[in-house]
Amino acid sequence: MKLTGAQIFIECLKREGVKTVFALPGGVVLKIFDTLHQQKDIEIILTRHEQGAGHMAEGYAKATGKAGVCLVTSGPGMTNVITALADAYMDSVPLVCFSGQVPTSLIGNDAFQEADNIGLSRPCTKYNFLVKDVNDLAATIKEAFYIATTGRPGPVLVDIPKDVSMAEAEFSYPNSVSIRGYNPTYEGNKWQIKQAAEAIAKARKPILYVGGGVVFSGASQELLELAEMTQIPVDMTLMGLGAFPGEHPLSLGMMGMHGTYEANMAVHYSDLVIAVGSRFDDRVTGKVSEFCPHAKVIHIDIDPTSIRKNIHVDIPIVGDCKAVLRELNQILRATVNGEQKELRKPWWDQIQAWRQAHPLTYQQEKDGPIKPQQVVKRLYELTKDRDPIVSTDVGQHQMWAAQYFKLAKPNRWLTSGGLGTMGFGFPAAMGAQAAFRNRLVLCIAGDGSIQMNMQEMATAVVSKLPVKIIILNNRFHGMVRQWQDLFYNGRYASSDLENTPDFVKLAEAYGAVGLRANTMADLDGVLKKAIETEGPVIVDVPTYRFENCYPMIPAGGCNHEMLLEDPPELKQKQAGGKNVTPEDKDTVLTA
Amino acid sequence: MEHIISVTVENKFGVLSRVAGLFSGRGFNIESLSVAPTLDPSMSQMTIVTSGDERIIEQIVKQLNKLIDVIKVVDLNETEFVSRETAIIKVHTKDADRAEALRIVDIFRANVIDSTPGTYTIEVSGDPKKIGAIINLLQPLGIKELVRTGRVAVAREPVRPVSVQTKKVARE
Ligand SMILES: Cc1cc2nc3c(=O)[nH]c(=O)nc-3n(C[C@H](O)[C@H](O)[C@H](O)COP(=O)(O)OP(=O)(O)OC[C@H]3O[C@@H](n4cnc5c(N)ncnc54)[C@H](O)[C@@H]3O)c2cc1C
Numbered sequence A: 001m002k003l004t005g006a007q008i009f010i011e012c013l014k015r016e017g018v019k020t021v022f023a024l025p026g027g028v029v030l031k032i033f034d035t036l037h038q039q040k041d042i043e044i045i046l047t048r049h050e051q052g053a054g055h056m057a058e059g060y061a062k063a064t065g066k067a068g069v070c071l072v073t074s075g076p077g078m079t080n081v082i083t084a085l086a087d088a089y090m091d092s093v094p095l096v097c098f099s100g101q102v103p104t105s106l107i108g109n110d111a112f113q114e115a116d117n118i119g120l121s122r123p124c125t126k127y128n129f130l131v132k133d134v135n136d137l138a139a140t141i142k143e144a145f146y147i148a149t150t151g152r153p154g155p156v157l158v159d160i161p162k163d164v165s166m167a168e169a170e171f172s173y174p175n176s177v178s179i180r181g182y183n184p185t186y187e188g189n190k191w192q193i194k195q196a197a198e199a200i201a202k203a204r205k206p207i208l209y210v211g212g213g214v215v216f217s218g219a220s221q222e223l224l225e226l227a228e229m230t231q232i233p234v235d236m237t238l239m240g241l242g243a244f245p246g247e248h249p250l251s252l253g254m255m256g257m258h259g260t261y262e263a264n265m266a267v268h269y270s271d272l273v274i275a276v277g278s279r280f281d282d283r284v285t286g287k288v289s290e291f292c293p294h295a296k297v298i299h300i301d302i303d304p305t306s307i308r309k310n311i312h313v314d315i316p317i318v319g320d321c322k323a324v325l326r327e328l329n330q331i332l333r334a335t336v337n338g339e340q341k342e343l344r345k346p347w348w349d350q351i352q353a354w355r356q357a358h359p360l361t362y363q364q365e366k367d368g369p370i371k372p373q374q375v376v377k378r379l380y381e382l383t384k385d386r387d388p389i390v391s392t393d394v395g396q397h398q399m400w401a402a403q404y405f406k407l408a409k410p411n412r413w414l415t416s417g418g419l420g421t422m423g424f425g426f427p428a429a430m431g432a433q434a435a436f437r438n439r440l441v442l443c444i445a446g447d448g449s450i451q452m453n454m455q456e457m458a459t460a461v462v463s464k465l466p467v468k469i470i471i472l473n474n475r476f477h478g479m480v481r482q483w484q485d486l487f488y489n490g491r492y493a494s495s496d497l498e499n500t501p502d503f504v505k506l507a508e509a510y511g512a513v514g515l516r517a518n519t520m521a522d523l524d525g526v527l528k529k530a531i532e533t534e535g536p537v538i539v540d541v542p543t544y545r546f547e548n549c550y551p552m553i554p555a556g557g558c559n560h561e562m563l564l565e566d567p568p569e570l571k572q573k574q575a576g577g578k579n580v581t582p583e584d585k586d587t588v589l590t591a
Numbered sequence B: 001m002e003h004i005i006s007v008t009v010e011n012k013f014g015v016l017s018r019v020a021g022l023f024s025g026r027g028f029n030i031e032s033l034s035v036a037p038t039l040d041p042s043m044s045q046m047t048i049v050t051s052g053d054e055r056i057i058e059q060i061v062k063q064l065n066k067l068i069d070v071i072k073v074v075d076l077n078e079t080e081f082v083s084r085e086t087a088i089i090k091v092h093t094k095d096a097d098r099a100e101a102l103r104i105v106d107i108f109r110a111n112v113i114d115s116t117p118g119t120y121t122i123e124v125s126g127d128p129k130k131i132g133a134i135i136n137l138l139q140p141l142g143i144k145e146l147v148r149t150g151r152v153a154v155a156r157e158p159v160r161p162v163s164v165q166t167k168k169v170a171r172e
C-alpha cells in the first residue's frame, strides 16, 4: 500500500519509539500536522516559539537518554530553532529536528518563507539531510536517528520539502543502517587500557575528571566501581554533574572556573588525571599551559577529535566510557589491593585539608536579604528525597545550582554548558516533564534568562507541564555584573535590569500560580507550597543583588589561583551599597 | 609545515561545502583543494594542500575523519608520494615574442593548446616549482590570464588510511 510522505514520517517516528514531538506549524508542514492530528500514538506539544521546541526536545533527550524530536516550518521556523540546534551540538545532545521546506521545484528561487536550511544548520548539526524524493524519506529518517544517537550524540536535521510530504510511496522501514564513512568506536584499545590500569595502580595523586560523556554512555555504575575500588577522588565538569553521586565522600564536586577549591587544587597538584567523557574545555583548564602541570593524562573519549585538541594526552583511549571502564575495572580488580590506599593516604590527607580550608561558603543573616545560595540549598534539602530533575538557565544562579544542588544520579541535570544559552532552562524542564509526567521538575532560573523564553508558560499551562520555576531575582544580569565588578571597575554597562516584571502577576496572567518569598521567614513555606502545587508555578525570590559567585578562576588564570571572596575594595563598596543606584556607584567605590 | 591530504568522500550534493566549512569554521589553512569522481562514481577524491604544526594537522585529519561523508583520509606526508599541478597560461605575444614563447614552452615540455594572432595559451604540468619557474619566464612577455588546478597527489605505495573506517552494518 502506498502512503503519503506525511504518513511515512509518522510511521517512522513510531518505529523509533517517539512518543512526543515539540512542534509549531506553518504552511509547508501543514500536511504533516494534519496527518499527526488524525492519530493518537504520538503527542504533539505545541510550543509558542521554535526555540522553545528545540530546547524542550533537548530537555527530553537529556532526561531520557533518547533522541528528542522537534518539528518546525521553513524560513523563520528554521531560523528560530537554530539556537537550540547550536546548543545541542555544543553539548552533544541527541536531537532530530524536522524542518519544512518549500516545494522542490521552488528551492533556490527565493520562494515565500524559503531559507537554506541545510546551509544554515550545517555548522551546528552533526549531520543534515534534504529529502528530495519521497522514496528516500524512510531510509533518511532511520539514518537521522541512528546518527543522532550513536557515537558522540548530536543534533541531526531532516529538511522535508512540501511536495515530498504530499507525494506517495511504498513504505518500508529499513532494519539496519549502513554508512561507510561513519563507524564510531565503542571498544577501547586493549593495550592502551592495560597501560591505563598500570598507571592507575602506580599513581600517588590520581584524580578522575568526569564529564558529560559518562552521562550519555550510562556509565555511572562503572565509574562508581572504579572510584571506590581504587579510592580515587572524583571531579565533575558542569555537564558531568550527576554522573557520580554528589554526596559521596569521594566526590570533590564541580571543577573549573566556579568549581570547588578542593576540586581545582586536586587537579592542579595531581600526578595522574583520568579524564572520562570530558573535553578539556577552557572553563575547566583555565590557562592551558598550566593545566595539571605535574600529571600524566589518560583520556577516554568516543570522539577522537576531543583527544589532544587542547592538551597533551599520554594515554588516549578512543571508545565508549561504559565499555572502556568495564574493561579497565576488570583488569584493576585483579591487581588492586590494600596497597593503593596506603600509597594514597598523604594525597587524601591533603585533599581533606583543602576541603576544610575553603569549603563553599556564604553569609546568610537571619533577617537580612535572602542569599541566592540559601535558596538553592533549601530547595535541595526540601526536595532531595523526591529525586527531582533540575534545569537551570545561564548565569550566577546556574553556578550556585551546580555548587549546592548535589545530584545523586545521572540524567537529572539539564543545563546549557557549551553555548551557555540564556532561556534554555524553562523549556528544557518542560521537555523533561513531558517525558516524566509524574516527576518533580525544577527550573532554577535567573530573572534575565527567564524572560528569554517566558512565552512557553502558555505551553506549560495548556499542555499541563507542571514545572516549578524558582527565579533567583537579583534584577541584574548578575554574571555580567560580577565581571564588571571584578574587571571593569564596577561600571555596570547594560547589566542592571533595574526593574523586572512582576513575575507573580505574570504567572497568573498565563493561568499559572505565582508565589513570592520576600524574607527568610517566608522562604521555606513558599518553596514547600510550590512543590505541593499541582500545575506550573513561578516562585519569585528577590535575592541580595550584589552577591558574587566564588570560587572563581578569572578567565585564562591557573586552577590553583582562585578568587575565594570579594576583593577588599568591592566588599567596602557593597557594605555601603545595598541599594546602590547607578548614579552613586562611583561615590560608593571611592568612599 | 605543508601537508598534502588525500580524502575519499561520498560523491553527493553538499560534501564539498561540508569539507570547506570545516576548514573555514575551525580556522584551518587551505592552500588548494581539488576534487573529482573516482573510478567508482559513488565516490570522489579530494586532494587538499594545507599547512600547520603537528597538532593542527592531527586535528585536521581527525576532523575530516569525523565528517560522515568522508570515507578515507590519508596524510600523504606520512609516506612517499608524487604530485602534479596543471596551469593554463595565456600570454600576450607580439611578433618578436612568439618565438621566445615557443622556446620556453619547449624547455618546460609544456604545450601550446590554443593560439590567436595576439596570444598563445600554454598548458604546463609539474610540481609547484616548475610551474613557478615557467611563470617567471613568461611574465616579461605579458601574462593575460593564469589558472591553476591546485595539486593532486598519490602515494607511491598503498598506504593505510589514518583511521580505518570499515564498512558498517549497524544496530538492530
Ligand atoms: C556561565 C558558565 C560557567 C561555566 N563554568 C564552568 C565551570 O566552572 N566548570 C565546568 O566544568 N564547566 C563550566 N561551564 C561549562 C563549560 O563551558 C563546558 O560546557 C563543560 O566544561 C564541558 O563539559 P565536559 O567536558 O563534560 O564535556 P561535554 O560537553 O559534556 O562533552 C562530552 C565529552 O564526552 C564525549 N562523549 C560523549 N559520549 C561519550 C561516550 N558514550 N563515551 C565516551 N565519551 C563520550 C564527547 O565526545 C565529549 O568529548 C560553564 C558554562 C557556563 C555557561
Ligand SMILES: Cc1ncc(C[n+]2csc(CCOP(=O)(O)OP(=O)(O)O)c2C)c(N)n1
Binding pocket: A393, A394, A395, A396, A397, A398, A420, A421, A422, A423, A445, A446, A447, A448, A449, A450, A472, A474, A476, A477, A478, A479, A480
Ligand atoms: C542568549 C544569551 N545572551 C547573552 C548571554 C551572556 N550572559 C551570560 S550570563 C548573563 C546574565 C544572566 O542573567 P540572569 O539570567 O538574571 O542570571 P544571574 O547571573 O543574574 O543569576 C548574560 C547576559 C548569554 N549567556 N546568552
Ligand SMILES: [Mg+2]
Binding pocket: A395, A446, A447, A448, A472, A473, A474, A475, A476, A477, A478
Ligand atoms: Mg539575574
